[in-house]
Amino acid sequence: xxxxxxxxxxxxxxxxxxxxxxxxxxxxxxxxxxxxxxxxxxxxxxxxxxxxxxxxxxxxxxxxxxxxxxxxxxxxxxxxxxxxxxxxxxxxxxxxxxxxxxxxxxxxxxxxxxxxxxxxxxxxxxxxxxxxxxxxxxxxxxxxxxxxxxxxxxxxxxxxxxxxxxxxxxxxxxxxxxxxxxxxxxxxxxxxxxxxxxxxxxxxxxxxxxxxxxxxxxxxxxxxxxxxxxxxxxxxxxxxxxxxxxxxxxxxxxxxxxxxxxxxxxxxxxxxxxxxxxxxxxxxxxxxxxxxxxxxxxxxxxxxxxxxxxxxxxxxxxxxxxxxxxxxxxxxxxxxxxxxxxxxxxxxxxxxxxxxxxxxxxxxxxxxxxxxxxxxxxxxxxxxxxxxxxxxxxxxxxxxxxxxx
Numbered sequence: 001x002x003x004x005x006x007x008x009x010x011x012x013x014x015x016x017x018x019x020x021x022x023x024x025x026x027x028x029x030x031x032x033x034x035x036x037x038x039x040x041x042x043x044x045x046x047x048x049x050x051x052x053x054x055x056x057x058x059x060x061x062x063x064x065x066x067x068x069x070x071x072x073x074x075x076x077x078x079x080x081x082x083x084x085x086x087x088x089x090x091x092x093x094x095x096x097x098x099x100x101x102x103x104x105x106x107x108x109x110x111x112x113x114x115x116x117x118x119x120x121x122x123x124x125x126x127x128x129x130x131x132x133x134x135x136x137x138x139x140x141x142x143x144x145x146x147x148x149x150x151x152x153x154x155x156x157x158x159x160x161x162x163x164x165x166x167x168x169x170x171x172x173x174x175x176x177x178x179x180x181x182x183x184x185x186x187x188x189x190x191x192x193x194x195x196x197x198x199x200x201x202x203x204x205x206x207x208x209x210x211x212x213x214x215x216x217x218x219x220x221x222x223x224x225x226x227x228x229x230x231x232x233x234x235x236x237x238x239x240x241x242x243x244x245x246x247x248x249x250x251x252x253x254x255x256x257x258x259x260x261x262x263x264x265x266x267x268x269x270x271x272x273x274x275x276x277x278x279x280x281x282x283x284x285x286x287x288x289x290x291x292x293x294x295x296x297x298x299x300x301x302x303x304x305x306x307x308x309x310x311x312x313x314x315x316x317x318x319x320x321x322x323x324x325x326x327x328x329x330x331x332x333x334x335x336x337x338x339x340x341x342x343x344x345x346x347x348x349x350x351x352x353x354x355x356x357x358x359x360x361x362x363x364x365x366x367x368x369x370x371x372x373x374x375x376x377x378x379x380x381x382x383x384x385x386x387x388x389x390x391x392x393x394x395x396x397x398x399x400x401x402x403x404x405x
Contacts, residue, residue: 012038030393133342189290226329248298341369
């Protein structure tokens with residue numbers, strides 16, 4: 001999979017940008033705060049439809065310095081756009097994400113919506129995800145190990161959604177069911193009466209949740225084997241990395257997920273039955289709490305090195321190495337499942353790694369497939385990636401005249 005061309009209009013600090021990219025690695029060099037991370041964020045958004053950094057889509061549109069109101073405050077541009085031409089084994093596709101500002105009756109901008117297009121035709125977000133696959137890594141990804149569980153759940157969802165349209169559809173359905181069920185539980189806590197329709201939502205929660213449990217367990221098992229290999233290969237001090245799936249179920253019902261069965265349908269049935277049983281056992285506590293206390297929305301991951309939990313006791317170096325191993329394992333897994341190596345986005349990662357790990361990452365970047373690597377200084381990337389173009393970024397603009405190899 002290769003990003004042939006890429007365009008930005010009114011995105012973050014970019015007013016206009018148009019790039020034609022090579023199939024292999026490309027080095028993007030810039031000082032801090034020039035837009036390196038924004039550029040890679042836009043490419044990732046083409047794959048996932050969402051930004052992991054923005055609190056709202058409103059933040060994605062360029063705040064113009066032109067035509068300021070009399071009070072001097074910036075105005076929001078009426079739209080933004082990300083466009084790309086991508087080649088993969090199914091042929092060439094044109095993908096666009098359009099950001100549109102919706103104004104209230106008083107003329108004040110209130111929200112931003114996204115429109116997705118493939119080859120000029122409108123698509124829903126769930127139809128858009130999976131057309132372009134990316135794996136991104138930045139120094140902040142150490143939070144996958146030492147950060148809150150919500151970040152690890154999002155990571156699992158983004159990865160699995162790129163591999164399976166069914167996963168994304170089920171996740172969306174589960175989220176809607178969870179919202180409705182929580183509403184009924186809150187009403188029951190306040191009124192003392194539980195709506196009889198809760199049984200319908202219990203079954204929906206268990207049916208959709210069982211599938212999410214199963215797919216997360218399977219993907220984590222596959223990731224774990226690959227990540228342990230990378231952890232050792234990157235210099236993990238002869239230690240073993242174990243990525244442990246911690247499902248949001250009581251221990252008894254979670255046992256079926258620790259070693260997923262070979263028969264997928266049989267395994268799914270066991271998980272579903274266990275989920276239903278657990279919902280019945282915990283119903284009183286959920287009424288008192290006014291919320292759903294078990295399910296995929298309570299999942300977590302553990303990073304265990306030789307029996308030591310890295311989430312709690314790992315050194316910064318161990319946590320960073322575990323996060324990097326996870327991301328390289330994801331690259332391998334997506335390549336295996338989709339049949340095409342994803343676009344690899346590396347955002348200023350070399351500055352956080354010692355020389356051996358820098359060399360390992362640059363070796364991956366130099367291999368087959370497309371990689372975009374941002375740096376504040378072109379060395380040592382230029383030496384390791386001989387022949388790779390170096391693009392110089394300054395204040396949201398690429399100096400094409402300074403393109404060098």
